Structures are given as structure tokens and as C-alpha cells.
Amino acid sequence: MSEQGKKLIFSGIQPTGTFTLGNYIGAISNWKTLQDEYNCIYSVVDMHAITVKQDPAKLRSNTLDAYALLLACGIDLDKSIVFIQSHVKTHAELSWVLSCTTQFGELTRMTQFKDKSAKHSDDVNAGLFTYPVLMAADILAYNADLVPVGADQKQHLELARNVAQRFNQRYGEFFTLPEPYIAEVGAKIMSLQEPTKKMSKSDENPNSCILILDDKDTIIRKFKRAVTDSEAEICYRDGKDGINNLMTIYSMVTGKNFDEITKEFAGRGYGDFKLTVGEAVAEHLRPVQEEFARIRADKQYLKECYTSNAEKALKMSQRVLSKVYRKIGFVDAR
Numbered sequence: 001m002s003e004q005g006k007k008l009i010f011s012g013i014q015p016t017g018t019f020t021l022g023n024y025i026g027a028i029s030n031w032k033t034l035q036d037e038y039n040c041i042y043s044v045v046d047m048h049a050i051t052v053k054q055d056p057a058k059l060r061s062n063t064l065d066a067y068a069l070l071l072a073c074g075i076d077l078d079k080s081i082v083f084i085q086s087h088v089k090t091h092a093e094l095s096w097v098l099s100c101t102t103q104f105g106e107l108t109r110m111t112q113f114k115d116k117s118a119k120h121s122d123d124v125n126a127g128l129f130t131y132p133v134l135m136a137a138d139i140l141a142y143n144a145d146l147v148p149v150g151a152d153q154k155q156h157l158e159l160a161r162n163v164a165q166r167f168n169q170r171y172g173e174f175f176t177l178p179e180p181y182i183a184e185v186g187a188k189i190m191s192l193q194e195p196t197k198k199m200s201k202s203d204e205n206p207n208s209c210i211l212i213l214d215d216k217d218t219i220i221r222k223f224k225r226a227v228t229d230s231e232a233e234i235c236y237r238d239g240k241d242g243i244n245n246l247m248t249i250y251s252m253v254t255g256k257n258f259d260e261i262t263k264e265f266a267g268r269g270y271g272d273f274k275l276t277v278g279e280a281v282a283e284h285l286r287p288v289q290e291e292f293a294r295i296r297a298d299k300q301y302l303k304e305c306y307t308s309n310a311e312k313a314l315k316m317s318q319r320v321l322s323k324v325y326r327k328i329g330f331v332d333a334r
């Protein structure tokens with residue numbers, strides 16, 4: 001629990017180029033909403049990103065893009081802290097300590113490690129294996145109460161809880177056990193080409209995925225090609241995965257509910273619907289894109305933001321780390 005009795009939220013996002021519409025609707029717009037009710041700390045996790053091979057120049061620009069995009073999406077630095085993970089050294093330091101309360105067996109059970117080591121079989125590095133320990137350190141360095149994560153990160157969060165619990169048992173109650181935060185309106189955005197799969201920018205088919213920085217023509221073209229079904233009815237129903245996904249997206253960007261959408265499109269065709277959804281999404285993303293362009297071009301401002309926020313994060317996490325060092329028996333450095 002942090003100042004003013006508000007609960008503390010921590011979440012991280014990898015700097016993998018631009019975000020998808022799925023990231024935006026499913027995660028970042030939630031992060032924005034949470035700012036009013038909680039103390040929020042958000043991190044662009046470049047240290048997690050290097051667990052797979054990265055081009056250095058690209059990683060640098062992707063990290064700045066991600067940072068600027070978070071601000072453009074409405075994360076407000078008067079309310080929240082947003083920092084670049086590698087700027088705050090306590091994460092790596094705490095990660096080492098926690099790796100000594102994490103069991104080898106636990107890490108081998110992580111499904112993401114199994115998936116990623118199969119996918120990057122030429123580079124199954126130790127960082128990929130201990131990735132969840134660094135993630136636990138991110139969260140525990142602030143004694144966060146709540147962590148908004150998608151389904152794919154649940155197992156990692158569970159591990160963070162187990163590691164915290166084991167530390168507490170060994171050294172005395174200290175870490176808060178972080179809870180997953182499940183959004184009330186948790187919308188999962190699916191691929192436009194295979195609507196039973198999650199929208200992902202690593203998809204081979206670029207038409208399956210809308211990127212936040214796609215221009216209007218690209219967005220509309222991708223929606224026009226979206227896979228639907230052989231019926232001609234715009235309603236939310238089991239088995240209509242493509243239409244359900246388009247309805248979800250349209251609902252998220254317009255605020256209309258499914259009944260309203262069904263009424264709006266009664267008697268109209270899928271082509272018409274897809275075009276309308278595309279236009280609505282483009283319109284919804286326009287202010288974010290404009291704001292992104294403005295912030296990203298202002299290098300001085302960006303730098304002020306990420307340096308001052310890293311200082312705040314360092315101060316908070318250093319307090320936790322110092323206590324951890326004392327608890328485990330390290331000699332005070334000062």
C-alpha cells in the first residue's frame with residue numbers, strides 16, 4: 001500500500017516496435033483508467049526485451065517509441081510513474097537476490113519459456129530462462145498490490161507470488177503478495193485473419209493485426225480484408241468469431257453496446273460494417289497518433305520525462321532493496 005492509502009499498481013510492456021490495437025484496447029487504455037484510482041507505475045521493459053536477439057539501434061528507437069506511445073495514449077506523468085527499466089538498477093539487483101529464492105524446477109515449468117525456447121532454439125540463453133525472476137523483481141521492488149496482466153502472463157505472476165512467499169518464509173514477512181488485476185471490461189482482441197487467435201504483431205500475415213501507428217488507408221484496407229463468416233447477420237453469437245471480434249472492436253472505440261450495433265447494422269452488409277469499423281478505429285487512433293508524433297519529435301521533453309521518472313522509481317525501489325539486503329544479511333554499504 002502506498003501514499004494516500006491507494007493501492008499500488010505495477011505493469012510493464014516490452015518495447016517491440018509499435019503496439020497493436022489489441023495492446024491498446026486490452027492493456028494500455030486500462031492502464032490509463034487505473035491512474036485515477038491507484039498509484040500506478042509503468043515500465044518499458046527493455047531488459048526483458050534482450051532475452052531474444054535485438055538489433056541495438058532498433059531496440060533504442062523502439063524503447064523511445066514505446067515510452068512516447070504510453071504518454072500519447074493518455075498515461076499522465078502527473079498521476080503515474082513511467083520509466084525505462086534499464087534506467088533503474090534496483091531491478092537487476094533485486095532480480096539476483098530473488099533468483100536465489102526461485103527454484104530451477106519452477107522456472108522449467110513456465111510455458112512461455114518452453115514456447116520461446118522452441119521458437120528461438122539457436123539462442124536459449126539463461127536470461128530467457130530467468131525472465132520471470134526479473135519480472136518478479138519489477139513487481140516486488142515496489143511492493144505492488146496489483147498487476148494488470150493478460151492471460152499469457154498469469155503464470156509469471158503466480159511465480160512472483162511464490163517467490164515472494166518463499167522469501168517471506170525464509171526471512172520474515174516483508175513482500176506484499178501481488179494480485180492479478182482483471183479489468184472489468186476485459187476485451188480480448190483477436191486476429192483479423194484468424195479470429196480464434198489473439199491479435200499479435202508477430203503474426204506472419206500483416207493483415208491480421210492493426211498497429212496503433214497504421215495510417216487510415218492501411219487500417220481501412222486491413223478491416224476490409226477481415227475474415228467473417230458466410231452468413232449475413234451482424235450480431236454477437238457463438239461461432240461468429242470474426243464478426244464478434246469486429247463488434248468488440250467497434251464497441252470499444254465507439255462506446256456502443258452490442259444491441260445498439262446490431263440495430264445500427266440491421267439489413268446492412270458485412271462490407272459496409274467492415275468499412276465503418278475501419279473508419280471508426282482510424283478516427284479513434286488519430287489523436288493518439290498526432291500526440292505520439294509531437295512527443296516523439298521532442299527529444300528534450302522525452303528525456304526530461306524518462307530521467308525524472310527513473311529517479312522517482314529508483315528512490316522507491318531502493319528503499320525496498322536496502323531492506324531486502326539487510327534482511328538477507330548483507331553488510332550495510334554506508
Ligand code: TRP
Nearest residue numbers: 010011012013014045135138147
Ligand atoms: N512479461 C510481460 C509481458 O511480456 C512484461 C512485464 C515485464 C511485466 N515485467 C512486468 C508485466 C511486470 C507486469 C509486471 O507482457
